[in-house]
Amino acid sequence: MTDKRSQRAADRTEAIMRTTLELGQEIGYAKLSIEAVAARAGAGKHTIYRRWPSKGALLLDSLLSLNEAGLDYPDTGDIVADLRVQIHAAVDLLARPPFGPLFQALIGEAQHEPQVAAALNERFIAPQADKTVARLRAARDQGQLSPQFDLELAMAILSGPLYFQLLITQEPLTHEYVDRILDALFTGIGPTQAY
Amino acid sequence: MTDKRSQRAADRTEAIMRTTLELGQEIGYAKLSIEAVAARAGAGKHTIYRRWPSKGALLLDSLLSLNEAGLDYPDTGDIVADLRVQIHAAVDLLARPPFGPLFQALIGEAQHEPQVAAALNERFIAPQADKTVARLRAARDQGQLSPQFDLELAMAILSGPLYFQLLITQEPLTHEYVDRILDALFTGIGPTQAY
Amino acid sequence: MTDKRSQRAADRTEAIMRTTLELGQEIGYAKLSIEAVAARAGAGKHTIYRRWPSKGALLLDSLLSLNEAGLDYPDTGDIVADLRVQIHAAVDLLARPPFGPLFQALIGEAQHEPQVAAALNERFIAPQADKTVARLRAARDQGQLSPQFDLELAMAILSGPLYFQLLITQEPLTHEYVDRILDALFTGIGPTQAY
Amino acid sequence: MTDKRSQRAADRTEAIMRTTLELGQEIGYAKLSIEAVAARAGAGKHTIYRRWPSKGALLLDSLLSLNEAGLDYPDTGDIVADLRVQIHAAVDLLARPPFGPLFQALIGEAQHEPQVAAALNERFIAPQADKTVARLRAARDQGQLSPQFDLELAMAILSGPLYFQLLITQEPLTHEYVDRILDALFTGIGPTQAY
DNA sequence: TTGTAATCGAGACGGTACGTCGCGTCTTAAG
DNA sequence: CTTAAGACGCGACGTACCGTCTCGATTACAA
Numbered sequence: 001m002t003d004k005r006s007q008r009a010a011d012r013t014e015a016i017m018r019t020t021l022e023l024g025q026e027i028g029y030a031k032l033s034i035e036a037v038a039a040r041a042g043a044g045k046h047t048i049y050r051r052w053p054s055k056g057a058l059l060l061d062s063l064l065s066l067n068e069a070g071l072d073y074p075d076t077g078d079i080v081a082d083l084r085v086q087i088h089a090a091v092d093l094l095a096r097p098p099f100g101p102l103f104q105a106l107i108g109e110a111q112h113e114p115q116v117a118a119a120l121n122e123r124f125i126a127p128q129a130d131k132t133v134a135r136l137r138a139a140r141d142q143g144q145l146s147p148q149f150d151l152e153l154a155m156a157i158l159s160g161p162l163y164f165q166l167l168i169t170q171e172p173l174t175h176e177y178v179d180r181i182l183d184a185l186f187t188g189i190g191p192t193q194a195y
Numbered sequence: 196m197t198d199k200r201s202q203r204a205a206d207r208t209e210a211i212m213r214t215t216l217e218l219g220q221e222i223g224y225a226k227l228s229i230e231a232v233a234a235r236a237g238a239g240k241h242t243i244y245r246r247w248p249s250k251g252a253l254l255l256d257s258l259l260s261l262n263e264a265g266l267d268y269p270d271t272g273d274i275v276a277d278l279r280v281q282i283h284a285a286v287d288l289l290a291r292p293p294f295g296p297l298f299q300a301l302i303g304e305a306q307h308e309p310q311v312a313a314a315l316n317e318r319f320i321a322p323q324a325d326k327t328v329a330r331l332r333a334a335r336d337q338g339q340l341s342p343q344f345d346l347e348l349a350m351a352i353l354s355g356p357l358y359f360q361l362l363i364t365q366e367p368l369t370h371e372y373v374d375r376i377l378d379a380l381f382t383g384i385g386p387t388q389a390y
Numbered sequence: 391m392t393d394k395r396s397q398r399a400a401d402r403t404e405a406i407m408r409t410t411l412e413l414g415q416e417i418g419y420a421k422l423s424i425e426a427v428a429a430r431a432g433a434g435k436h437t438i439y440r441r442w443p444s445k446g447a448l449l450l451d452s453l454l455s456l457n458e459a460g461l462d463y464p465d466t467g468d469i470v471a472d473l474r475v476q477i478h479a480a481v482d483l484l485a486r487p488p489f490g491p492l493f494q495a496l497i498g499e500a501q502h503e504p505q506v507a508a509a510l511n512e513r514f515i516a517p518q519a520d521k522t523v524a525r526l527r528a529a530r531d532q533g534q535l536s537p538q539f540d541l542e543l544a545m546a547i548l549s550g551p552l553y554f555q556l557l558i559t560q561e562p563l564t565h566e567y568v569d570r571i572l573d574a575l576f577t578g579i580g581p582t583q584a585y
Numbered sequence: 586m587t588d589k590r591s592q593r594a595a596d597r598t599e600a601i602m603r604t605t606l607e608l609g610q611e612i613g614y615a616k617l618s619i620e621a622v623a624a625r626a627g628a629g630k631h632t633i634y635r636r637w638p639s640k641g642a643l644l645l646d647s648l649l650s651l652n653e654a655g656l657d658y659p660d661t662g663d664i665v666a667d668l669r670v671q672i673h674a675a676v677d678l679l680a681r682p683p684f685g686p687l688f689q690a691l692i693g694e695a696q697h698e699p700q701v702a703a704a705l706n707e708r709f710i711a712p713q714a715d716k717t718v719a720r721l722r723a724a725r726d727q728g729q730l731s732p733q734f735d736l737e738l739a740m741a742i743l744s745g746p747l748y749f750q751l752l753i754t755q756e757p758l759t760h761e762y763v764d765r766i767l768d769a770l771f772t773g774i775g776p777t778q779a780y
Numbered sequence: 781t782t783g784t785a786a787t788c789g790a791g792a793c794g795g796t797a798c799g800t801c802g803c804g805t806c807t808t809a810a811g
Numbered sequence: 812c813t814t815a816a817g818a819c820g821c822g823a824c825g826t827a828c829c830g831t832c833t834c835g836a837t838t839a840c841a842a
Contacts, residue, residue: 030307108306160355420697498696550745
C-alpha cells in the first residue's frame with residue numbers, strides 16, 4: 001500500500017507528533033517551540049515546516065492523532081440516555097490530560113490564527129457536532145422529539161455551557177453538570193408554571 | 196483628589212492603554228508587541244512592565260477601559276424582554292470592533308496564562324454573569340419564574356452558545372440567534388409532547 | 391573649619407566613596423554601576439551625579455581617598471637606595487588590593503574618557519612623577535649624576551616597564567624586577583664593552 | 586582551500602569586522618555597540634555572538650585584521666639602526682588611526698576582561714616582543730652586545746616608556762622620543778662618571 | 781520662629797543596549 | 812529527493828543602567 005518512501009515520511013511525521021505531545025505535556029503547549037520539537041525529535045526544522053505551516057497546525061494534527069476514532073454515539077432508542085453517555089465521554093476526554101490541555105491550547109491558538117480555527121472546526125468540532133445532530137434527528141424522526149425541535153440549537157445548548165466552563169470560567173467539568181444541562185433541555189428549566 | 200504624582204502615573208497608564216488599542220486595531224492584537232507599544236506611546240518598556248506583568252494583563256486593562264460602565268440590565272418587569280435587550284447589547288459589544296477582536300484575543304491569551312484567565316473572569320466575566328443572575332433572581336422572587344428555576348444554569352445556557360459561536364465556530368453572532376436561545380430557554384425547545 | 395552644611399555634604403561624599411570601594415572590591419570595578427552604589431549607600435542617584443560627572447570620576451576620587459598622603463621619597467643621600475625604597479613602595483601599592491585593581495580599572499576607563507585620563511594624570515600620575523624627577527634632580531645637583539642626565543627620561547624608564555607589566559602583560563610586579571630596572575638604568579645594561 | 590561552507594562563514598566574519606572598524610572610526614570604539622555593528626553589517630546579533638564572546642574579542646580580531654603581516658625587523662647588522670627603524674614603524678602604527686585608537690580602546694577593554702588581556706598578549710604583544718628579543722639575541726650572538734645583556738629587560742625598557750606615554754600621559758609619541766630611549770639604553774643615560 | 785531655600789532619599793521616566801530565544805528561510809552533506 | 816544539522820537575518824523578549832526629572836521629607840539660614 002504505502003511504498004518505502006512514504007513509510008519513511010510517515011515515520012518522521014509520527015515521530016514529530018509524538019515528540020510534540022511529550023514535550024507539550026512536560027513544558028506546556030504555550031511554551032512549545034518548533035525549535036525544541038525538532039531538537040528533541042532529532043528532526044530538521046525543515047522537515048517540520050514541510051509538513052505543517054504553523055505551530056497550531058502541528059498541534060491540531062497531534063491532537064487528532066490522540067483521538068483517531070472519534071467519539072461515537074450509541075443508539076439504544078433512548079435519546080436522553082444516549083446523549084448522556086456520549087457527553088459524559090466527551091467531557092472525560094476534553095477535560096483531562098493528555099487531550100484536555102492540548103485542546104485548550106489549540107483553541108487559544110485558533111483565536112489569532114483563522115486558518116487554525118477553520119481547520120479545528122472542520123476536522124474536530126463539526127464532525128462531533130454533526131454526530132450529535134444526527135442522533136437528535138434520528139430521535140425526532142422516531143417521534144421522540146417534536147417535529148419543530150431545533151436540532152442545531154439543541155446541540156449548541158448542550159455544547160455551549162461546557163465550552164464556557166472549559167474556556168472562560170475554567171472550572172472543572174463534571175458529569176453532574178452535564179446532567180443538569182440535559183435536564184434543562186429535555187424537561188424544561190422550570191418557568192412553565194409561571195408562563 | 197489624586198495628587199500630582201499619581202496624576203503623572205495615570206497619564207502614562209492611560210497613554211499606554213490608548214496606544215495598545217490603536218496599534219492592536221491596526222496590526223492585530225496577536226502581532227502586538229510590548230516593544231511596539233512602548234515605541235508608539237513614547238514610553239520606555241520598563242514603564243509598561245512596571246504596570247503589567249504580561250501582554251495579556253495589558254490587553255485586559257485596555258479592554259476594560261473601553262467598557263468602564265459595564266452593561267446594565269433594565270428592569271421593566273418583563274424578564275424575557277429585559278434579557279433580550281441586555282443580551283442584544285452584549286452581543287453588539289462582544290462581536291464588533293473595537294471590543295470584539297480584543298476580547299477574542301484576550302480569551303486566546305487566557306488559554307495559556309492562568310493569571311490572565313483568572314483576572315478576566317474576576318473583572319469582566321463574573322460581574323456580567325452576576326448581573327444576569329441578579330436579574331433572573333428578581334424575576335423569580337416576583338413569581339415570574341418557578342421557585343426551582345436554576346439561575347446559574349440559565350445564565351450558562353444563555354451565555355454558552357454565544358461564546359461557542361464566538362470562539363469555536365467563529366460565525367457571526369446575530370440578534371436572531373439570541374432570540375432563539377431565549378425562546379428555547381423560556382418556552383421550551385419542543386420535546387414536551389414527546390415526553 | 392567646615393560649617394554644618396559642608397559637614398553634611400562631606401559625610402555623604404565620604405559614604406558614597408566608601409561604598410564605591412566596598413562594592414568595587416566585591417563585584418569588580420568594571421561591573422560597578424552608579425545605580426548599585428546609590429542603592430547600597432542609601433543615597434539618591436542625584437546626590438552622586440551632583441558630585442561626579444561619570445563613573446570614572448567617582449573611581450578617581452575613591453582611589454585618591456585611599457592614598458591621600460601620596461608616596462614620599464626619602465633622601466638619605468644615596469639616590470639609588472632611595473629610589474629603590476620608593477619604587478618598592480609604589481609597586482606594593484599599585485599591584486595589590488585595594489589600590490591595585492581600582493587603579494587598573496581607572497586606567498581602563500581613562501582609555502575612553504579623555505577627561506578621566508586628564509584628571510588621573512593631573513592628580514595622581516604627574517605628582518608622583520614630579521617627586522621622582524625632583525629626587526633625581528637633587529641627586530644631579532649634588533653631583534651624583536652627570537649634568538647631562540635626562541631626568542624625565544630616567545623617570546619614564548623607571549616607570550614604563552612597570553606599567554607595561556601591570557597593564558599589558560599583566561604579570562605580577564616584583565621587587566626583584568624593580569631592582570633589575572634600577573641596575574640597568576644606573577650601571578648600564580651591558581653593551582658598553584661592545585660599543 | 587576553504588570549502589564552500591567556510592567561505593560563507595568567512596565572508597560574514599570579514600563583513601562584521603570591516604563594519605566594526607568603520608563604525609568604530611566614526612563614533613569611537615567606546616560607544617560602539619554590538620547592536621549597531623549588527624545593524625550596519627546587515628547581520629543578526631546571533632551571528633556576531635556566535636563568533637566573538639565579547640566586544641573586546643571582536644575588537645581584537647578587527648585590530649589584527651589590520652596588521653596581518655606584523656612588523657618585521659630588518660637585520661642590516663647594525664642593531665641600533667635596525668631597532669630604530671623598527672620602533673619608528675611601530676610607533677607610527679600604534680599612535681595613528683586606524684590602528685591607534687582601536688589599540689588603545691582594546692587595552693582599555695583588557696583592563697576589565699582578563700580573557701581579552703590574555704588574547705591581546707598572546708596574539709599581538711608577545712609576538713612583537715619576541716621579534717624584538719630575537720633581533721637583540723642575534724646581535725648578542727654576533728658579539729655586538731655583551732654576553733650578560735638582559736634581552737627581556739631591554740625589550741621592556743624600549744617598550745615600557747612608549748606604552749606609558751600612549752596610555753597614561755597620552756602625549757603624542759615621536760620618533761625623537763624613541764631615539765632618546767635608544768640612546769639611553771645603548772650609550773648609557775649619563776651617570777657613568779658619577780658612579 | 782518661622783518661612784524659604786538647598787539638599788537629600790527615593791524612584792519614575794525615556795532611552796539604549798544587553799544577551800537570549802524563536803521564527804521561517806537558507807545551505808550543505810549524507811543517505 | 813528527503814533528511815539532520817544548523818547558520819542566517821530578523822524581531823521581540825525581559826533586564827540593567829544610563830542620566831534626567833519630579834516628589835515629599837529633612838535641614839539650616841535669614842527674616
